[in-house]
Structure formats: structure tokens, C-alpha cells
Amino acid sequence: MTAVAAPIRAKRVLPGFTLSLGTTLLYLTVIILIPVLALILKGAEIGPARFWAIVSAPRAVAAFQITLTAAAIATAFNAVYGLLMAWVLVRYDFPGKRLLDALMDIPFALPTAVAGLSLTALFSANGWIGAWLEPQGISVVYTIWGIALAMAFTSVPFVVRTVQPVLEDLDPALDQAARTLGASEVTIFTRVVFPQILPAWLAGCTIAFARSLGEFGAIVFIAGNLPFKTEIAALLAFIRLEEFDYNGAAAIALVLLFFALVLLVVSNRLQAWAARHRGA
Numbered sequence: 294m295t296a297v298a299a300p301i302r303a304k305r306v307l308p309g310f311t312l313s314l315g316t317t318l319l320y321l322t323v324i325i326l327i328p329v330l331a332l333i334l335k336g337a338e339i340g341p342a343r344f345w346a347i348v349s350a351p352r353a354v355a356a357f358q359i360t361l362t363a364a365a366i367a368t369a370f371n372a373v374y375g376l377l378m379a380w381v382l383v384r385y386d387f388p389g390k391r392l393l394d395a396l397m398d399i400p401f402a403l404p405t406a407v408a409g410l411s412l413t414a415l416f417s418a419n420g421w422i423g424a425w426l427e428p429q430g431i432s433v434v435y436t437i438w439g440i441a442l443a444m445a446f447t448s449v450p451f452v453v454r455t456v457q458p459v460l461e462d463l464d465p466a467l468d469q470a471a472r473t474l475g476a477s478e479v480t481i482f483t484r485v486v487f488p489q490i491l492p493a494w495l496a497g498c499t500i501a502f503a504r505s506l507g508e509f510g511a512i513v514f515i516a517g518n519l520p521f522k523t524e525i526a527a528l529l530a531f532i533r534l535e536e537f538d539y540n541g542a543a544a545i546a547l548v549l550l551f552f553a554l555v556l557l558v559v560s561n562r563l564q565a566w567a568a569r570h571r572g573a
Contacts, residue, residue, distance in 0.1 A: 329550065336547040339540045347544040356526040357548065363437050363525070364505035367444035372498045374445075375452025382453070383460040397454070400447045405510030412443055413515045435517030440525065443512045444505035451504060455497030459490045496563035503556035506549060 336344065347353060382394050400408065416423040416433040423433060433439045463486065471481045487494075509527045516523040526545055533542035 332543060332546055332550060335539065335543040339544055343540065344544050344547075347541050348548055352520055352524075353526070353529060353545060355521045356524050356529040356545075359437060359440065359522075359524065360506060360526045363440040363444055364502055366437075366441035367448060367505045368498055368502040370441070370445050371449045371452045371501050372494070375449050375497065375501070376456055376494060378449075379453045379456040379460055383457060397450050400450050405447060405508065406514070408446055409443055409511040409514035412439070412446065412511065416442070416515070434515055435519070435523060437523060439515040439517075440512050440523060443515050444508050447508050447511050448501035448504040451501040452494070452497040455493050455500065456490055459493040460486075463489055492563055492566045496560050499556055499560040499563060503553055503560070506552055506556075 339347070348357075378397065382390065382397075413434055414420050416426070416439065418424065418427045418434070426433060433442060467485050468481055471485050476484070507527065509525075509531070512525055513528060516525065516528075518524050518528055526549055530542045530545040530549070533539075533545065
């Protein structure tokens with residue numbers, strides 16, 4: 294009779310399921326759920342009439358419009374630039390490629406306040422770039438374009454890092470087959486490559502848009518913070534806190550939280566779509 298060897302269990306690096314799950318849930322509760330719940334409860338104390346009066350005030354509406362417009366501009370730029378950067382990092386080999394790849398993570402590591410100061414110094418009237426733009430009648434600092442620039446700087450890695458692994462996983466035989474059939478490079482990209490990376494690209498753009506809505510430190514230095522002109526919603530909430538208007542700050546923060554949750558749901562749906570697309 295042949296003895297059957299007992300199955301060998303894979304050694305777990307992390308502790309047991311109960312301890313691991315309990316630790317992660319505790320972290321999630323303390324760091325994320327409790328602050329979000331406190332914000333929601335604070336907003337619930339305001340009442341619907343007072344809440345609507347706060348968020349529909351002309352200054353608040355202007356702040357929301359400026360924030361959404363600048364975030365849309367930044368996301369549109371990152372959608373193109375992030376895709377091109379991911380394409381270059383995956384499809385080409387050149388000296389300094391690893392350095393360029395590492396530089397894509399600078400916005401993650403650099404404090405946003407430092408980024409805001411650097412951008413202001415570069416694009417001000419006497420800065421290296423601003424000194425050339427100002428005579429052309431192009432103003433960046435203290436305009437919505439400066440806000441969009443700061444948002445684009447802090448959110449571009451999300452597009453690059455979302456598209457890059459999908460491009461790396463694509464089978465090069467698809468490109469070769471298309472070339473064998475006489476397809477041009479443009480046709481290969483639009484008909485073969487882009488449909489494969491479209492779900493990941495959309496997910497990256499959605500995350501970048503959400504990151505832009507929540508940006509604060511990089512914007513306050515370059516925006517000038519002029520009400521009805523360059524004042525973003527996050528800054529208005531901060532101003533309300535400094536004025537001890539906690540209800541006003543909570544109401545504005547709740548609107549931003551709503552946008553964030555909607556974008557989170559959209560991003561998760563797009564990522565699930567991308568996973569099914571790759572599996573198919």
C-alpha cells in the first residue's frame with residue numbers, strides 16, 4: 294500500500310487570519326472611519342436648510358467651481374502626459390530611463406508645500422519660466438492655471454503608475470501581428486494597444502481627478518487665494534475653521550467628501566472592469 298504524503302502548507306509571512314484582520318480593521322477604524330463618521334455627524338447637526346445655505350453661498354459656489362474646473366484641466370493634461378510618459382518608460386530603452394522612472398514618484402515623496410513654493414518661484418514674474426511667459430502675456434501665478442499646474446504636478450503619478458504595468462503585461466506578439474498585416478503605428482496604437490489599456494487609463498485619470506480635488510498645500514502658495522477668483526474649496530473650509538465657523542467648514546468638507554466617495558466608487562468599478570478585461 295502506497296503511503297500518501299500529507300499536503301505541505303505554505304508558510305505564512307503574516308500572523309493568523311484573526312490577528313491580521315483585527316489589526317487592519319482597527320487601523321481602518323481609527324485612521325479613516327472615525328474621522329469620516331465624525332465629519333458626517335457634525336454635518337448632520339447643521340440641518341438641511343442651514344447646510345444648503347452654506348454650500349450654496351456665492352463664495353462657496355465659486356470655490357467649488359474653481360476647484361472642479363482646475364481639477365478637470367489638470368486631469369486632461371495628465372491624461373495625455375501620463376499616457377505618453379508610461380509609453381516611453383515601457384516601450385523604449387535609453388540612458389537615464391531608470392532615473393526618469395524614479396522621478397515620476399517625486400510628487401509622492403515631496404511635501405506639497407515645498408512643491409507649491411517651487412512652482413511659485415519658477416512661474417512668478419521674475420522666475421526662470423515666468424520671466425519668459427510674462428512678456429508673452431501669459432500669467433500662471435495667482436490664476437486658475439497656476440492651480441491646475443499644482444494639481445497636475447501632484448496627481449500625474451497616478452496615471453503613469455496605473456497605465457505602466459498594463460502596458461508591460463501586453464503581449465508584443467499583438468503588435469507584430471498587426472504590423473505583419475500592414476497596420477501603421479497609429480492604427481496599432483488606436484486599434485490594438487489603446488483598447489487594452491483603456492480601463493486602466495480611465496481608472497488612473499479618475500484617481501488623479503480625486504487627488505486634485507483634495508490638494509491643498511501645493512495650491513495655497515501659487516493661487517494667491519483670492520475669493521471668487523483663485524480660492525479653492527479646501528482653502529475655504531480652512532478659512533472657516535480659522536473663523537471658528539465649524540458648521541461652515543463641515544458643510545464644505547462634506548461636499549468634498551461626497552465627490553471623493555463618488556470618484557472612489559467610479560475608480561473601483563473601472564479597476565474591476567480592467568481586471569475582467571485583462572482576464573478575458
